[in-house]
Amino acid sequence: MEIRLRYLLAALFMGAALPSVRASRVVMAFEDFHERFQASYIRNQQLKKIVTDLSRQVMLQQFFVEEKIRSDGSSGIKLIRGGTKGLDNYDSNSHTSNYFMAIHDHSNYDRTIGMGEFSAVLNGLEFRTRHNDYRMVMPSTTSGEIDAVEDIQFPGVPPEVTSKPTVKEQITEMQEWFKAFWMQNATERDYTKYFKPIISYLEGAWTLNKGLIESFASDRHHLDASSWFELQEKNRFSAYSGVKTRLENLAVLPTTIMDVNETTGQATYAQWNYRILNYPLKGDFPLKYFYQADDVAARVSRGWTRPEIMEKRSARFRISRGTDPQNYQLLDEIMYQIPGKNNMYSNLSQIMFGDDGMYHFGKSNKNVKLDTGRYHRWYKSAQKDAMGINAVARGFNDDFCFVAQTTQPTIASVEMEECRRRVCQTNRNSFSYAIPLEIIYLTPLLTWNPYNLTIHQGLDIVNRDGRDGTDSNSKAYDGVDSNHYYLTPTEFFSGFVEGDPADTVRNSVFVRGPDKKARVQTSASGTQIMLQAIPGLGRVRCRFPIAPVHSEGSTVGKEVSALRDMLTGYLRAPPDMVTFEMSSNGDHVHRFNITYRDFLRLINDRLPITAVSEEVHGHSHTLDFKFFRISTNFKYGTCDGQDRCPDGHPKVIIMLTNNVFTELPLPGNA
Secondary structure, three states: OHHHHHHHHHHHHHHHOOOHHHHHHHHHHHHHHHHHHHHHHHHHHHHHHHHHHHHHHHHHHHHHHHHHHHHHOOOEEEEEOOOOOOOOHHHOOOOOOOOHHHEEOOOOOOOEEEEOOEEEEEOOEEEEOOOOOEEOEEEOOOOOOOOOEEEOOOOOOOHHHHOOOOHHHHHHHHHHHHHHHHOOOOOOOOHHHOOEEEEEEEEEEEEOOOOOOOOOOEOOOOOOOOOHHHHHHHHHHHHHHOOOOOOOOOOEOOEEEEEEOOOOOOEEEEEEEEEEEEEEOOOOOOHHHEEEEOOHHHHHHHOOOHHHHHOOOOOEEEEOOOOOOOOOOHHHHHHOOOEOOOOOOOOOOOOOOOOOOEEOOOOOOOOOEOOOOEOEOEEEEOOOOOOOOOEEEOOOOOOOOEEEEEOOOOEOEEEEEEEEOOEEEEEEEEEEEEEEEEEEEEOHHHOOOOOOOOEOOOOOOOOHHHOOOOOOOOOOEOOEEOOEOOOEEHHHOOOOOOOOOOOOOOOOEEEEOOOOOOEEEEEOOOOOOEOOOEOOOEOOEOEEEOOOEHHHHOHHHHHHHHHHHHHHOOOOOOOOEEEEEEOOOOOOOOEEEEEHHHHHHHHHOOOOEEEEOOOEOOEOOEEEEEEEOOOOEEEEEEEOOEOOOOOOOOOEEEEOOOOHHHOOOOOOOO
């Protein structure tokens, strides 16, 4: 009425200066204009409400999809790109194939960790990565800027190695340090100072960045798009046509409506983005904390036994000290070391739904406040819930929902109004999510430079003038750089680099020394999954994938896992010792034990093992024995330094330990 009155007054004012007929027409025109304006205004308000309601429905639909995925399984790896087909469904790739999580080697780079594409779920949000090949960096310790990173420091070289006067002597001493690490014997050589564990993790969050942003660096890959829209269109074309980009630089990253302004109808869009980072673990991380997860489909399809797959890229591990409580485990302690998007500047707290605060689940003292800016999946509440419990797992039922709060303004927030005692306040929080991917041991090979080769900072010096590292002085690399990181003397190894089409590393190259005249033959010094065989030791694993698998969190996944364990024998971890017995000489037998690690060396690396038998009839025997794959049995080569035991024990040795962890490979199985 107020608007209409204004129009009438204006019309009357104008009409006073006009003849009555013309004044009447003016008033009628204004009346007509007002009616059309009011109808348009009402229609505009209706359309705004429709847009607002539709936008909110889209938000709810997205939430429904995420909630459905949350109930289908846990946060974790879902699939890798298909590359094999077969008669049975388990012949094709799942989360693993010839390699778990599409891991491979780029050890000719100093900081590049090879990892291909995969689909993953983080707190119900499903997405697919590009080819990752992530760099070995960690959240910044000096900057709170979002996604700020810094290089992880490489371990040093034992002075017992560098003090040796010749390269040959340095090689021999360095091999002893690797033996100390792999055998976990720090008595004579404290390997814990020079073999440093780091954890790699996958982090994701809803961001408010309108322009396409590469959230983590790779020496080899980047998103092949100039905008989020272009990325989405290329993904749609790829999905509908069934083709892939040769360089694998597309990532399927959803966009969502995070909020709608009820007054204006304006929607706030958020873009999902992810990154892969590393974090150095505190102290030593003993190898005995790893135990193998059994992916039966990959084993059956390829005819591998459980011990065999332990030494392959398909191997997947879990971690435990064996004494961890069921709910708060070693993984919780590790992930809590990692800061969220605030980097080291966290120390945050969260109070929601009437709780007086969140407290650290792993502390016996319930008054230890939880730093919600670090990744965690458990917290304690000061008050008990409706079930009489004060222990709370993040997520409704997600085994691996690690959450970290953040105050970064470019991370989308969620808002909730909460009223207590008639006093209402609005809580607005932002979060990121993470899962562990792998634990990597950094070794002294990353910095050991016994030939004193020049390490160039630029990338166009080493291979200029057509140098390709082949066997001639004119073709030898002119020093090394971060992309041609060949520092390790080839003589350090006795085996060859494991071949895979995804790898870029070569078995060895030739490099010119600092004098530009002499050339030496070297192997890659970057991080590998498993090193080439080392004389007398075999292959040493440096990368231990520990990522959870999405499908194992489903009801079906849990039933299948339980059924598998029932059928194969319920053993969470391999035995500490494997027991053998010497064949009888007609009078007595001797038994002896070797470690499970030595057992793997026997069957996978074909290395002889020395063992001392128990004492029977006043004597024992020292044996050097091996596994013979063709006959699938064990035989000693020497007994007490002789070809045959003095008291007539036959050559054949019998393995008494019999479980899924000591299965012998089939004859002829590669």
